[in-house]
Structures are given as C-alpha cells and as structure tokens.
Amino acid sequence: MSVFENAALIGAGLVGPQIGVVLAQGCGRVRVFDQNPANVERALRDMRTYVDELAAEGLLIGDPDAVYPRIEAATSLEEAVDGVEFVLEAIFENREAKEALYGKLGQITDPATIIASNTSGIPIRHMADACTHPSRVVGSHFVLPAHILPLVEVIKHPKVDEEAIRVTRAAWEKMGKSAITVNVDIPGFVHNRLQHGLTRQAIELFATGIASAEDIDNAVRYGFGARFISVGPLGGRDLGGIINHAKVAAYLYAQLDDPENLAANHLAEMSKQGKDGVRAGQGFHTWTGTPETLRDFHYEKMIWLVKQMREIGSVITDEAEIPGG
Template sequence: MAVCDTLVIMGGGVMGRGMARLFAKAGMRVTLVDVRDIDFVHPGVTLAHEPPGEPVPDLVIEAVFEDRDVKQSVFARIEACYGGRPVLATNTSGLPLDELGASLTYPHRFLAMHFYQPADLFPLIEVVRGARTEDSAMAVAEAAVRRAGREPIVLQRAVNGYLINRLQHSILHEAYHLLESGIATAETIDKVAKLLLGPRMCITGLLEQKDLAGLEMHAQAQRSIVPTLSHTGVPSAYLQDMVARGDVGVGSGRGFYDWHGRDGAAVQRRAAARLERLLAYLQKDEAE
C-alpha cells in the first residue's frame, strides 16, 4: 500500500503555503522551499532555500509561477538532487502536462496535482496521469491527498486545463463575451453566478440537475442556444487588453470592478471565511 510521509513543496507563494498547511496538519513532514526569505510559520513545516538532502521525500510538488522554463528548471534541480526516487508533481493546469515533462529523465515518476485556491480549504484535488506515469507514482499522490483528508479527482489522461479549469474557463469565456458586448454588467453576471448558478450547482451539480429536470427540454435548448455562444477558439481580447493596460484587479486598483478606496484584503478575508463556512455546511449536509 502506498504511503506518503515526507513532502517537499517547491515555491513559497500563496499556493505553496496553502499546500504546506494542508499536509502539515495531516502529520506529514513538510519542507517548503523558496529562494526568497519568506515570512511563514506553521507547525510541522520547515523552511529552506534548497531541497533537503535527507531524508529523500516521498513526494515533491512544484508550485512556482506559470512559466514553462521556470518549472522545468525546478524539475531539473529535483532530479539532480533525488534522481527518480520521489514522485514529482506539478501544480499547473494551464500548461500541457506531457510537454512540460518532455525533458525529464524519470518521466514515469511525473504527474500533476492541481489544487484549487485556497489550497488548504477545498475538499477535492485533481491527480492527473501523464503519458508515461507509472501506477506506483499515482498511488503515492493519491495516498498523500487522502492522508490530508481530501478526495482525489483522478484523471487517467491529461487534457489541458484538466477538469476544473476547463469547466471554469468555458463559463468565463462566455461571461467575458456578454460583458464586452454590453449585454450584462460585471455586477449582474456575478449576481447570477452567486444566487442562481452557484446554489443549484452546490446541491445537484451540472449533470444530475439535468437528469432531474428531464433531458428533453435541455436538448431542445441546446439546439437553440449553443450555436449562438462565443466559440472564438482564442483567448478573450477583452480580458487580454485589460491586463495589457495594467488593470489586473485588486493589486492595481481596477479590474472588472473599481477597487480604489476599498480594502481588497478585507474583502478577500471575508470571502475566505464565508467560503470555509459554506464548505463545512455542504460537507455536513452531504453526510446526513
């Protein structure tokens, strides 16, 4: 039976710290590696500037920013340090998994573990098999997820974006189109997501709800609506232009909303607290 007792996380940003908290709370020995001096303290987590020589970890998770070259340089460091002994996981979902691991010496130990942010809060973690990933590597990753009290969402074949982000970006692409076309405001789109789509998905998901409602009407609606959706096949120019202007959200003071004069950090803290309460309720309700 696969076990995972020791873990190295490469990258001490928001996502890496969330992972560190999650696995340390489960009693695993966690080393959080970052080239910077980071202000982070948590029981069971050791900070380091380099991967530790001993003990050899069961699992290494790369959690640096989304740049192919940077990620591959991390992989090279890990293989130089440990060979093919640990399982090596990347947290990416936006870069093609098999292309990302093409230069690895030990591709059979390579896979993806995609965490949804906040990494230490959500109950599901994607575990994705690469083209050459061996069963024993998948077993270690799944064991780590289960030890942390989470459920692995196992994908036996990598597709760009995996499951969560493909669904999310499908919705967002249409939302950007509606916004750019002047059909709906950001406030209206978010209100619909929060008060209509969100609550229903929490209870019956996407597909179960359609079964409950009956597929005849859904199929008829598809024939009318799907041909009119925004099937551009390219990233939203509306969003790309915003980022090019420097309108990147809370950090710049403007994104889809005007954040000037507002405490973005307080909004984020309140959202995280509400999300934690919601997830606790849903998990309790599901168990009853």
C-alpha cells in the same frame, strides 16, 4: 500515522504555502524551499496563520501545536528534497522554468519519490519528459485558496505509473481534500476548462453590454451556482431531463462559440489599462479597501461554505442513500 514521513514544497508564492499547510496536516515533516529566501520567511508566517485559521473553524486535521513543528525551512533545493517520499512543485507558471526544475529534481531525488506539479494548465507530460523516471511525475492541481477549497485534480500523462496516481490521490484524500482523477493530459485539465468556459461567457456578456458585472455574477451566485453545491452540471441535466436539455442545446450551443475571441481580447485590454482587479481597485467591479482585508472577508465566506459542503457530501444518485429517507 503520517501519509508521508517526509515531503518537500518547492515554490513559496501565493498558493505554495496554502498547499504546504495541507501537507503539514498529513506528513511528519514538510521542508519549504524557494529560490528567494524572503519568500520562505513569509511562507512560514503565512502557514502558521493558515493553521490557526483552519483550527478556529474546525477544519484542521490534528492539533495546531502538532502541525506547527512539522514545517521547516530549507536553504537549498538539495536540502529540501533529501530523503523525501513526496515533492509538491508550485513555482511560477512557466514551462521552461518547470522543465529545468524537473531536470534537476530527476537527478537529486530517489527514483521512488513521487513529484507532483500544481500547474494550473501546463500539460504534465512536459515536466515528466524533463525528469528521469517520468512515471513518478503526476499532476496535483489545487484551487485557490488551496488550504480552504477541497478540490485537487490528480492528473495522468502518457508515461505515468498508475500506482503513483493511486498513492497521490489517496494521500490528498487522507489530508482532507476531495480528489478527482483527470485521465487525459489536456491543457486546463477539468476544473480550469469548466471555469474558463463559464468565465469566457461572463466576459462576453459584460463586454457586449448584455448585463452589468454585478448582475452577471449574481446570475451564477443565486442561480445554478447554488444548485451545483448539491449536484454538478451533468447531474443537473439528469435532474432536469436530458430530452429537454437536448432541445435547448440544439439552438443555444452554436450561439456560444466565439471565433473572434472577444473575451480574451477584452481581458488583454483591461490588463493594458492596469485594471487588475482588487489589487488595483478596479476590474470588472470597483474595489475599495486593502486587498488583504477584502480577500480575508471572502475567504471567510468560503470557509463557511466548505463546512456546509462537508455536511452535504458527495452527489447522491441512490434514493436509499438519502439521509432520513
């Protein structure tokens, strides 16, 4: 049985088609719309590739031949949302553009239709305030690559209906994702505040010559990054002991503040120099080869890791829940 009989995906950039594949695994039909028809054509091709990729790795919910026909192109916004129960918005990150879209969606969708935004940092309340019946607007922030990595943040705002949050979270979980609820509508939500907190420190360490890009990355990959697969940062403090961590925090945390905004300024300078990472062949690392081939390689590594994470499951805090214990 489908989670939603009809859903719409608005925005067919990089992440939109990836989320579309998630929707297609749990919905009877997913209509895809973008202002640029060429983006829709590319998205449909990409979605078929993603379906095949997930199926080959045993991560697809259902049979590929059953998933393909659920994905349809729409030639207008009105056609895309006609009669749908759920809309996922994934257009570019611009507050004014999103507010304009939500104003129109409020006029052409049924008041019971849930409208979810994949914004990575714009507070959900801005889109909700632009939409009629703002209580049905929720956040649904995915992490790239969205069809592979399990996390979805379901984000509240002051006017949200708790039932819309419950339905949205349950829907993503039925479609194979690991959902968390963000109770307060703050910029960056949970995932990006954690991610950018770490990234800011990494950039500062690199910019000040403390360590090389490779060594900084490896400090995460071979250190606490591996530990976080089993237990997150707060659970890790519990395992290590709060008393001991409080002693470290007393002298270290104050050293982590950066009133001069060194990391953001360093990124801005890299941008001016055209050091755009894998697309330019130069970022913090030097990259050789096509961006697509390099991304595919790392996506394959992520797929392998996600399969291991499924075996590990959620954080275990009860000895009685330990397998074989």
